[in-house]
Amino acid sequence: MAGVSSGSAQYIYACTRMRVRKSQLIPREDYLRMLNMSLPEITRFIGETNYRSEIDELGTSFSGINLVEVALSWNLAKEYQSILELVPGELKHFTASYLRRWDIQNVVTVLRGKMQKLQPGKIKEVLVPAGRLDRVALDRLIAEESPERVAEALKGERFYPVIERELPRAIETGSFAHLENELYKGYYARLITDAKGGIKGGDIFLKYIRLEIDIRNIQNLFRLRAGHVREDVRELLIGGGSFTIDELQRLSGLESQDEFIDSLKRQVKMIPLLNTLEEIRGKTALHEIEVALTRVQLDQMEQMSKRYAFSILPVLVYLEKKKYEVANLRALARGKEVGLPGERLQSYLVM
């Protein structure tokens, strides 16, 4: 009876729920149909899917693009919070560490909003309370007067030391980019520590983190190339993946795109990623490269989640896919609002 314990039943329960939810996400055909719709039609369409309660609830206070935006954020936050409640034991620990990404996004948004002296209501509209900082905690942050006060209110959070160190420089230069980079680097470092903390299933979580860091680094390198940044980029890369920072720095120094892709291919072992890199060779538009890489990441995660059927991976696959569904719908709604043609919009969707 080795390996059979009451814990495994809980894993099976949670992972099955995630699989069912994943199967209820919007399929590719519906995206293609939505490409031919107008904004009110899209709003009505998503009002008939999982987003119904948010669209109904917010329909009286918002309209048009704002309704879609706010409904999507609310739905995402609600979904993530409900998942955090239903996953058991160790899975909850890993899911909570993963969701801290949203804390960083929210805190940086609040800091930026405070810096620009925006109305609290405006800041609140763009927050996604999906992490550990819930609606109440975020409201308290929004009510603070200045970025410094916001930072002080965060004392005791994991990322407070980074904010304390970087905030004066960010306020001085008026740019929060460096602060944001440092926060995310801290986030990934913390994820790795959590995965290596000796909790059961940590090794599988670590596989996902490595994949995510690798893809993010490769995306960043493509972005840097597109922006013709040739100097020292070590600061912009995330450590802990399967490439060392020095290797990545060397890659970013290469002149031609072909040479860059060739050297990258020599270091990559994942076959789907190799194929995608080959496909990317012909593409010049940055967003197409990013979408292709994201697609590989999601496919690879899905494959890994089948290999480790009852682990953290099915939960993470759902969380990631949901994130991209919301991003897709937002892109669709925004694109339709400014009247972008369907083919152009399609290249921005991860489906």
Added chain:
Amino acid sequence: MVDVGTTLEMVQASQVGLKAVGAGLAVGLAGVGTGLGEMGIGAAAVGATAENRDMFGLALLFTVIPETIVIFGLVVALLLLF
């Protein structure tokens, strides 16, 4: 001197007893096996039903499929006893 009659009775009695033990083990172990099998299926069935109520009938059906193993156990037990 060994009392042959008593010994024969004892052997017969223990034969019946061991048959009963065998029958008990057949049903009991089959039941444990079924329980272990149903654990995973049941957990998944509850998970699927929680997300989608229409799954209830099908999920219930899947959950009771390992019950057939108990029936095998029961058949073996009955064969042993009668």
